Amino acid sequence: AEFSLKYGNNLPLTHPLNVRAQEAADxxxxxxxxxxxxxxxxxxxxxxxxxxxxxxxxxxxxxxxPSALVIATLVPVAAxxxxxxxxxxxxxxWTAMDGKVGAHVRAAIGKMRLYAFEKMWDNxxxxxxxxxxxxxTAKDMDGLKIRVPVSPLSVSMFKGLGASPAGLQFSEVYSAxxxxxxxxxxxxxxxxxxxxxxxxxxxxxxxxxxxxxFWFIANGRMWDSLPADLKxxxxxxxxxxxxxxxxxxxxLNETVxxxxxSKGLQFNKTSPDSFRAxxxxxxxxxxxxxxFGDEAWGLLESAVGKLA
Amino acid sequence: MTPVLTHGAADAPPAAxxxxxxxxxxxxxxxxxxxxxxxxxxxxxxxxxxxxxxxxRYVFQKPLVWSDELASLLFLWLSMLGAVVALRRGEHxxxxxxxxxxxxxxxxxxxxxxxxxxxxFLAMVLWPAFEYASEEMPVVSPAMEISxxxxxxxxxxxxxxxxxxxxxRLARLHEGRRIAVAVGITAALTAxxxxxxxxxxxxxKLNLVIFFVVLVAACVFGGVPIAFSFALATFAYLGLTTRxxxxxxxxxLDEGMSHLILLAVPLFIFLGALIEMTGMARxxxxxxxxxxxxxxxxxxxxxxxxxxxxxxxxxxxxxDMAAIAPVLFPEMKARGAKPGDLxxxxxATGAQTETIPPSIVLITIGxxxxxxxxxxxxxxxxxxxxVGAFLCTVVWWRYRKEDxxxxxxxxxxxxxxxxxxxxxxxxxxxxIRAAVVEGVATATEVSTIGIAYSVIVGIFIxxxxxxxxxxxxxxxxxxLTGAIIFIVGCATAMAWGLTQSGFSQDLAAxxxxxxxxxxxxxxxxxxxxxxxxxxxxxxxxxxLFGPLLFPIAKAVGIHEVHYAMVxxxxxxxxxxxxxxxxxxYGACAISKIxxxxxxxxxxxxxxxxxxxxxVVAAVPWISTGFLK
Ligand code: NA
Ligand code: NA
Numbered sequence: 001a002e003f004s005l006k007y008g009n010n011l012p013l014t015h016p017l018n019v020r021a022q023e024a025a026d027x028x029x030x031x032x033x034x035x036x037x038x039x040x041x042x043x044x045x046x047x048x049x050x051x052x053x054x055x056x057x058x059x060x061x062x063x064x065x066p067s068a069l070v071i072a073t074l075v076p077v078a079a080x081x082x083x084x085x086x087x088x089x090x091x092x093x094w095t096a097m098d099g100k101v102g103a104h105v106r107a108a109i110g111k112m113r114l115y116a117f118e119k120m121w122d123n124x125x126x127x128x129x130x131x132x133x134x135x136x137t138a139k140d141m142d143g144l145k146i147r148v149p150v151s152p153l154s155v156s157m158f159k160g161l162g163a164s165p166a167g168l169q170f171s172e173v174y175s176a177x178x179x180x181x182x183x184x185x186x187x188x189x190x191x192x193x194x195x196x197x198x199x200x201x202x203x204x205x206x207x208x209x210x211x212x213x214f215w216f217i218a219n220g221r222m223w224d225s226l227p228a229d230l231k232x233x234x235x236x237x238x239x240x241x242x243x244x245x246x247x248x249x250x251x252l253n254e255t256v257x258x259x260x261x262s263k264g265l266q267f268n269k270t271s272p273d274s275f276r277a278x279x280x281x282x283x284x285x286x287x288x289x290x291x292f293g294d295e296a297w298g299l300l301e302s303a304v305g306k307l308a
Numbered sequence: 309m310t311p312v313l314t315h316g317a318a319d320a321p322p323a324a325x326x327x328x329x330x331x332x333x334x335x336x337x338x339x340x341x342x343x344x345x346x347x348x349x350x351x352x353x354x355x356x357x358x359x360x361x362x363x364x365r366y367v368f369q370k371p372l373v374w375s376d377e378l379a380s381l382l383f384l385w386l387s388m389l390g391a392v393v394a395l396r397r398g399e400h401x402x403x404x405x406x407x408x409x410x411x412x413x414x415x416x417x418x419x420x421x422x423x424x425x426x427x428x429f430l431a432m433v434l435w436p437a438f439e440y441a442s443e444e445m446p447v448v449s450p451a452m453e454i455s456x457x458x459x460x461x462x463x464x465x466x467x468x469x470x471x472x473x474x475x476x477r478l479a480r481l482h483e484g485r486r487i488a489v490a491v492g493i494t495a496a497l498t499a500x501x502x503x504x505x506x507x508x509x510x511x512x513k514l515n516l517v518i519f520f521v522v523l524v525a526a527c528v529f530g531g532v533p534i535a536f537s538f539a540l541a542t543f544a545y546l547g548l549t550t551r552x553x554x555x556x557x558x559x560x561l562d563e564g565m566s567h568l569i570l571l572a573v574p575l576f577i578f579l580g581a582l583i584e585m586t587g588m589a590r591x592x593x594x595x596x597x598x599x600x601x602x603x604x605x606x607x608x609x610x611x612x613x614x615x616x617x618x619x620x621x622x623x624x625x626x627x628d629m630a631a632i633a634p635v636l637f638p639e640m641k642a643r644g645a646k647p648g649d650l651x652x653x654x655x656a657t658g659a660q661t662e663t664i665p666p667s668i669v670l671i672t673i674g675x676x677x678x679x680x681x682x683x684x685x686x687x688x689x690x691x692x693x694x695v696g697a698f699l700c701t702v703v704w705w706r707y708r709k710e711d712x713x714x715x716x717x718x719x720x721x722x723x724x725x726x727x728x729x730x731x732x733x734x735x736x737x738x739x740i741r742a743a744v745v746e747g748v749a750t751a752t753e754v755s756t757i758g759i760a761y762s763v764i765v766g767i768f769i770x771x772x773x774x775x776x777x778x779x780x781x782x783x784x785x786x787x788l789t790g791a792i793i794f795i796v797g798c799a800t801a802m803a804w805g806l807t808q809s810g811f812s813q814d815l816a817a818x819x820x821x822x823x824x825x826x827x828x829x830x831x832x833x834x835x836x837x838x839x840x841x842x843x844x845x846x847x848x849x850x851x852l853f854g855p856l857l858f859p860i861a862k863a864v865g866i867h868e869v870h871y872a873m874v875x876x877x878x879x880x881x882x883x884x885x886x887x888x889x890x891x892x893y894g895a896c897a898i899s900k901i902x903x904x905x906x907x908x909x910x911x912x913x914x915x916x917x918x919x920x921x922x923v924v925a926a927v928p929w930i931s932t933g934f935l936k
Contacts, residue, residue: 006808013855041807042855046804046807050456051562054443058559059551059552060555073448145369150376151450152453164369167371167376168376168750169376172569172751174681175750179744180747181365196680199680
């Protein structure tokens with residue numbers, strides 16, 4: 001092929017993200033009449049998140065789908081969709097991310113010699129599992145030793161809620177939960193299923209505390225070098241695939257929940273009110289309004305209502 | 309027994325008397341001392357950082373979010389500077405089996421080439437390394453929120469210092485004319501590859517063979533240190549046949565060298581030295597020897613048993629071996645065991661204990677293939693026993709004529725007294741295991757608990773704690789760590805080169821087309837994973853091929869837990885077999901035994917491993933009998 005491109009990500013081959021990306025790659029090969037070939041490397045085959053981010057910047061990779069919290073190490077404002085309890089439902093999420101909040105973040109990504117495709121892909125709302133019992137209100141978080149992926153935003157949120165966040169490697173989570181090094185962890189449901197965490201956890205609280213998605217990004221130099229007609233083909237296929245992937249994740253969440261309950265994980269619903277009140281009281285929203293800046297924060301609040 | 313990991317038996321002594329040699333010696337001493345001091349201190353700092361993390365989480369119930377990140381940042385510096393220390397001391401692992409068989413002049417030239425070839429790599433990689441570090445400057449680390457430049461700078465600094473040390477060593481140890489010849493040959497070969505580059509590109513995947521088999525083998529057998537052989541082949545492959553920016557390779561070094569679990573390696577090495585220094589090792593060996601000394605090959609059985617006991621702890625095989633070798637080997641050597649046989653057995657037990665939980669390999673298989681991790685954990689215990697039995701058979705055969713006439717037999721009273729003295733040391737593995745099982749510490753952190761325990765036992769119970777030996781122990785630890793982790797980093801970069809070529813899908817398709825149903829597929833899998841384990845290491849091979857092959861295994865009627873055990877052993881056999889297996893060199897480095905010495909002995913153990921694997925593959929019940 002004239003353009004032989006590499007796409008790396010951190011999810012298993014069977015995840016909707018890879019299924020839809022493969023469809024997009026096939027469609028691109030067809031529509032470009034073989035001029036563009038995209039090879040997918042799933043499952044961290046080419047490196048961990050931070051390293052793949054470095055690779056897509058230097059051109060070792062052509063495409064990468066970092067979650068917002070990963071790309072935030074380079075583009076801090078990208079973390080804005082992960083503000084705790086910001087989104088009530090998917091309507092609010094897509095209003096913000098397909099609208100002005102997303103545009104703001106994409107512009108910031110563009111300044112780092114990267115190109116972000118218009119449609120964000122879904123990673124799902126994050127939920128908490130615990131071996132200490134169900135988490136219903138903010139009070140149940142008190143002193144909870146919970147494993148979180150280390151990022152300033154989530155650490156500050158869990159501290160604000162009175163929990164004790166711990167930053168273990170993902171590969172250690174299973175045994176850390178088994179040996180009770182930590183009581184709890186939080187992830188989207190499909191990850192809880194894939195990593196078999198239901199084998200070592202009792203309760204799952206549907207807290208929806210953070211929504212996270214993937215930015216589909218491309219190396220800036222490679223993107224600029226593509227002829228305009230190929231750019232249209234590639235962007236069209238990838239954005240369409242992203243829209244389908246969002247539907248997949250929505251359906252997947254329902255079937256995964258059913259599967260996890262059949263395996264003995266006990267689910268409970270929560271309401272965001274007590275959590276939001278606790279975070280407000282702890283000064284969490286005020287702090288992050290300052291860190292993201294008034295403009296970005298204003299765009300977020302115009303989509304989801306007043307937070308701070 | 310002198311350490312044989314030196315950088316050249318044929319080093320010319322007169323060089324030190326030449327003026328250039330004298331100057332080089334002085335500069336090397338000064339710079340070397342500074343690097344030693346920093347690297348040694350880093351080991352100490354790591355111990356305190358991890359211990360602080362454990363205490364904060366377990367005692368005060370307030371986990372430190374930054375301790376892992378700081379530990380990992382310092383670890384990269386420790387490994388890079390440790391690699392510098394190792395280069396100065398000539399402790400980077402290499403194969404000299406072939407080198408030592410050629411005539412003296414050819415040998416001297418090969419020894420010089422073993423410095424100029426790495427120098428060529430270091431010179432070429434230095435610029436990409438600076439580029440990489442400067443690209444990392446704007447990235448902010450997630451926990452401490454500092455620039456990633458603080459960690460990434462370790463790579464150009466380390467590589468630069470290695471280049472300086474290699475130059476000084478060259479000036480100090482080798483004579484001028486031979487240096488000129490070696491530099492000429494290195495430059496000519498580099499130029500040849502450079503100009504051949506464009507015509508190599510159309511060869512496609514055949515290049516994988518040219519660079520990762522032919523070039524690696526030529527370097528390894530020519531006596532170039534293993535790490536540099538891997539690195540040079542990868543650098544040449546990526547630079548000449550792909551359009552990959554070379555800083556990607558530096559990024560792979562970074563990631564490969566900073567996996568937190570590998571931090572257990574220096575800590576267990578230091579723990580080993582500590583146990584020896586406090587007299588705990590001697591007490592323990594004395595007890596075991598009094599108990600088993602009159603059994604032929606007795607301490608070899610202790611080695612197999614000890615590996616089974618500790619291997620569930622760290623998940624990192626090199627770290628497991630670091631917990632055993634420094635304690636057992638000195639005494640075993642004193643009793644006349646052949647160092648080569650010891651290191652061969654150690655390496656073999658490394659492969660044998662891969663399935664014992666909680667192992668990172670098992671967790672990786674579970675998460676990339678969808679097999680229950682709990683099932684894998686219970687499935688892995690018995691296969692390791694079966695394969696271990698085969699190893700013990702070889703031990704029995706080899707030692708069946710061991711002369712025990714000199715071995716003293718002890719009375720029950722004496723043995724009891726030895727037991728009491730050895731009790732604190734015997735408790736150590738149980739303390740470590742309990743700390744993991746009870747959730748006090750993670751696999752990475754647990755060695756620091758062992759260290760704290762040994763310091764207390766040394767000072768208050770054995771009353772033997774020679775503080776003057778500490779600096780030497782720390783520098784020694786740093787040097788070994790550098791030698792081992794630098795190889796891991798270079799192997800990670802090499803695996804990236806292989807992976808990005810996309811050869812894995814081709815291989816899976818070819819394996820599926822094999823005739824013979826379940827048995828045929830099992831056989832092909834074994835062969836494939838022995839090779840993959842040898843060139844890719846365990847986890848990258850699983851991540852690449854697990855999702856492709858486990859569904860096929862299930863389709864042909866093989867239980868997934870059974871298939872997992874077979875695959876892990878096959879991979880382990882590759883990983884721990886010379887000449888390509890990194891695990892073998894890890895075993896050699898930790899035991900301070902030259903890789904050449906193990907070669908004549910390891911064949912028998914590898915055959916035993918293969919026989920054990922055949923049984924595990926043929927009898928599914930061994931893997932699945934205990935599943936609910
Ligand atoms: Na293990
Ligand atoms: Na290898």
